[in-house]
Structures are given as structure tokens and as C-alpha cells.
Amino acid sequence: xxxxxxxxxxxxxxxxxxxxxxxxxxxxxxxxxxxxxxxxxxxxxxxxxxxxxxxxxxxxxxxxxxxxxxxxxxxxxxxxxxxxxxxxxxxxxxxxxxxxxxxxxxxxxxxxxxxxxxxxxxxxxxxxxxxxxxxxxxxxxxxxxxxxxxxxxxxxxxxxxxxxxxxxxxxxxxxxxxxxxxxxxxxxxxxxxxxxxxxxxxxxxxxxxxxxxxxxxxxxxxxxxxxxxxxxxxxxxxxxxxxxxxxxxxxxxxxxxxxxxxxxxxxxxxxxxxxxxxxxxxxxxxxxxxxxxxxxxxxxxxxxxxxxxxxxxxxxxxxxxxxxxxxxxxxxxxxxxxxxxxxxxxxxxxxxxxxxxxxxxxxxxxxxxxxxxxxxxxxxxxxxxxxxxxxxxxxxxxxxxxxxxxxxxxxxxx
Numbered sequence: 001x002x003x004x005x006x007x008x009x010x011x012x013x014x015x016x017x018x019x020x021x022x023x024x025x026x027x028x029x030x031x032x033x034x035x036x037x038x039x040x041x042x043x044x045x046x047x048x049x050x051x052x053x054x055x056x057x058x059x060x061x062x063x064x065x066x067x068x069x070x071x072x073x074x075x076x077x078x079x080x081x082x083x084x085x086x087x088x089x090x091x092x093x094x095x096x097x098x099x100x101x102x103x104x105x106x107x108x109x110x111x112x113x114x115x116x117x118x119x120x121x122x123x124x125x126x127x128x129x130x131x132x133x134x135x136x137x138x139x140x141x142x143x144x145x146x147x148x149x150x151x152x153x154x155x156x157x158x159x160x161x162x163x164x165x166x167x168x169x170x171x172x173x174x175x176x177x178x179x180x181x182x183x184x185x186x187x188x189x190x191x192x193x194x195x196x197x198x199x200x201x202x203x204x205x206x207x208x209x210x211x212x213x214x215x216x217x218x219x220x221x222x223x224x225x226x227x228x229x230x231x232x233x234x235x236x237x238x239x240x241x242x243x244x245x246x247x248x249x250x251x252x253x254x255x256x257x258x259x260x261x262x263x264x265x266x267x268x269x270x271x272x273x274x275x276x277x278x279x280x281x282x283x284x285x286x287x288x289x290x291x292x293x294x295x296x297x298x299x300x301x302x303x304x305x306x307x308x309x310x311x312x313x314x315x316x317x318x319x320x321x322x323x324x325x326x327x328x329x330x331x332x333x334x335x336x337x338x339x340x341x342x343x344x345x346x347x348x349x350x351x352x353x354x355x356x357x358x359x360x361x362x363x364x365x366x367x368x369x370x371x372x373x374x375x376x377x378x379x380x381x382x383x384x385x386x387x388x389x390x391x392x393x394x395x396x397x398x399x400x401x402x403x404x405x406x407x408x409x410x411x412x413x414x
Contacts, residue, residue: 006041006380006409007064009052011074012388014039016049016374017355022291022363025316028355031390039074040064041380044409049374067411072403073390075354076373077144077381078335079361082272082293082322084182085138086131086162087152089118091328099303106226108254111328112152112186119152119162127165134325134333135173140414141335142402144381145362145371146175147322149220151182155190156206159183160213167215174407176381178365180248181210184221184228184236199232203239211243217366218269222250223259230262237266246366252276264288270320270364274307275299282308286316291364293320294356296341298330309346319348320364321356336393336400343394350391382406 014037023030038055040048048055094111119127131148138146150162163179170177183202191198210216219240223233237247246269251259253273260281263271271285272293285292294307312319321342325333335357342353362372371379384404385392392401405412 005064008067008069009038011037011069013073015075015390017076017358018373018375019359020369022318022360023355024318028352031351041409044380046376046378046380071388073385075383076358077383078142078357080143080146080322081320081361081364082324084149084326085134086165087119087327088122089115109186115327116152116154120158135175138333139175141400142383144407147178149180149182151185154188179216180218180220181216182220199236207243218248219245220248224254260285263290269366282312282315291320292317293322293364295324297332297338298324301330306346309348318360319356320360337398339393340397350394354390380409
């Protein structure tokens with residue numbers, strides 16, 4: 001169900017982030033701000049955007065529910081384009097053990113294996129209720145669209161269970177959920193030392209079943225030494241593409257392997273993590289238009305250096321930011337902290353960070369034509385801040401300054 005008619009007027013700033021494709025390089029600094037602006041919404045769709053006086057000449061305020069946004073900034077809803085929010089169990093002990101003992105990829109495999117075992121045993125209803133609460137927390141921080149990955153099952157039954165939880169929540173929760181199959185997370189324990197056979201199992205038994213579900217958009221794989229090689233990753237992604245799944249890739253996260261180059265060659269929608277991306281990989285991402293999705297909450301949680309976001313933008317890449325919310329390496333969906341880390345540690349400007357969490361996040365999900373900016377014809381996914389400028393997002397460090405969330409034209413007070 002959509003909202004009816006809504007008029008937001010007198011916003012100190014309407015930060016439109018206007019556009020219908022990913023913004024690259026210098027384009028990320030142009031937020032297309034309207035001072036003293038207004039936005040009109042009808043049936044959940046944006047119909048008018050402009051200075052308040054101009055919009056009021058085109059609409060009859062008496063037909064609308066009005067919000068006086070004086071002293072506040074209006075932005076597109078945030079798009080968190082990389083999460084793993086459906087899982088069971090937690091890893092607080094392993095988190096501290098690995099934090100103080102320089103965790104290896106073997107430690108990571110142990111954590112994922114443990115979570116997969118717990119998730120296999122979890123009931124659908126428990127996964128659903130826990131995930132619903134997590135989505136509520138995201139909505140309060142201004143997230144209106146989120147990507148969710150499976151990958152904590154590593155077998156057909158549990159991968160389907162995770163993905164069906166997401167499909168059901170997409171119908172029940174205000175946030176829009178884009179589902180990604182991530183069976184290529186680690187090798188399933190039943191296939192230890194038989195990764196090629198596990199890839200075959202995914203291709204022959206899981207992907208065809210998911211195709212029948214018709215609720216899964218992406219296929220993802222963790223391309224990394226000790227996880228999935230370049231050859232194995234390419235084999236899995238090409239098989240997924242043949243079944244009409246869109247592609248994502250965890251690339252160059254643990255060490256340089258050429259994952260970004262593979263992403264560019266396959267023209268995946270996004271390449272994520274990129275902590276150890278090569279200079280050549282950055283150039284190829286920029287040329288190919290693949291969105292580079294960076295995850296500073298994850299690196300902070302592991303006490304690792306951030307990805308080279310500044311270098312990527314300077315090389316004309318399209319950069320998105322996401323939380324990587326998961327129980328093993330980034331147990332946080334904090335949008336406020338994400339903004340601060342991006343600007344303070346990664347050296348993004350506030351303008352670039354806003355672009356990365358709106359229109360470029362939408363592009364990382366293949367949805368920049370529908371969400372991610374305040375443009376006529378797009379979904380009315382909007383947020384009002386408590387302050388008059390978007391620059392308060394990184395400035396008010398770690399604090400949630402979202403006052404009101406508008407999703408599909410409906411108002412949700414934080």
C-alpha cells in the first residue's frame with residue numbers, strides 16, 4: 001500500500017542527489033541542493049521537487065498532508081547495499097580473540113562455519129523475528145532499502161530458509177529488501193578440501209532451485225586465497241549469469257588476488273571490500289563502471305586500514321558505502337558511524353559520503369532508476385534530519401540525527 005498525498009515544505013536544504021545512474025569521481029561531489037525547498041508526493045511517488053515558492057504554485061496545499069521542514073535538511077533514504085542481516089547466533093568471544101591475535105582467513109572460516117551451524121538449526125520464525133528487529137534499527141537510522149545476503153547455510157535447505165525469510169520480510173517490513181545468494185561465502189564443511197566439488201554442487205543443485213524462487217536478485221562469491229580462487233569464482237558467477245542472476249563479488253578483501261579485475265571483466269554490478277585492490281584494478285573498475293562498495297565499519301571492527309576510497313574517487317570510480325552488518329566481522333549497522341569513518345578515516349568529503357549512501361548505493365543494487373535520489377518519478381523514500389545541513393551527518397560523530405523517515409510516502413517518526 002502506498003501513501004496518499006504528502007507535501008514537505010520549507011526544508012532548509014533539499015539534498016536531491018539527483019540522477020538515475022551511478023556518479024563517478026568528481027560527480028560524487030554534486031548533490032544538487034535546493035535551498036528552502038519542497039517535495040510533493042502522491043501515491044508513494046515524487047511528483048514535484050523545487051524551491052518551496054515554485055512548488056506551491058503548482059500544487060494545492062489543502063489536498064496534502066503537510067510537513068513544515070523549517071530548520072531541517074531533507075535527503076533521499078539511505079541505501080545499505082551490503083549486509084548479512086539474517087543469521088542466528090553471535091561471535092562475541094571470537095571477535096575479541098581474533099581482534100587481539102591478528103586473525104587469519106582460517107579464523108574467519110571458523111567463525112562463519114560456527115554461525116552456519118547455528119543458522120542451520122534455527123527455526124524460520126526465530127530468524128524472521130530477529131531480522132525484523134534489525135530492520136527496525138536500520139529504518140530508525142534512515143535506511144529505506146537494504147541488501148541481504150544468505151551464506152550462513154552453505155546447503156540448499158538453509159540457504160533457501162535465509163532467502164525466504166528475506167522474501168517474506170520484504171512484504172512485511174517497510175524497508176525494501178534486495179536478496180543476494182551468497183553460497184560462495186566459504187566452502188561448506190561437508191566439502192572441506194573439495195572446493196571445486198562444492199562449486200559444482202552450487203551450480204547444479206542450488207542455483208536452479210533459486211531460479212524457481214524468483215525472489216533472488218544477485219549471486220555473490222568471496223574471491224580470496226583460501227576461499228574461492230579466481231577460476232572458481234568466475235565459474236560460479238558465469239553459471240549464475242546464465243540463469244539470469246545479477247552479479248556481485250567480494251574482491252581483494254584479504255589479500256590482492258585480482259578480484260577487481262575479474263569484476264571489471266565480468267561487469268558485475270558491484271565489487272565489494274577492495275582493501276587490497278591494485279592500482280590496475282582501480283583503473284579497470286573506473287573504466288567498466290562497476291560500483292566499488294566500501295565497508296569501513298568492517299575494517300574498523302577488525303582494526304584494519306580502510307580501503308583506498310579517496311584514491312578510487314580520484315581515479316573516477318563510482319564508490320558506494322555500506323555497513324557489511326554481520327555477526328562475524330562487522331556486528332553493526334550504524335549509519336552515523338559509517339558516515340564518520342568514511343569522512344575521517346577514508347578521507348571522503350561529506351558530499352561524496354552522501355552520494356555513496358544514496359544514489360551510488362542504489363546503483364550498487366541496480367536500482368538507481370527507482371531510488372537513491374529526490375527526482376520526479378522515483379519512490380518517495382526520504383529522510384528529514386534534525387539539523388539544517390547534511391554536513392551534520394559526519395560532524396555529529398556516531399549520533400543518529402534522523403528525525404523522520406518517509407517510506408513509499410508513509411511517515412515513520414524516529
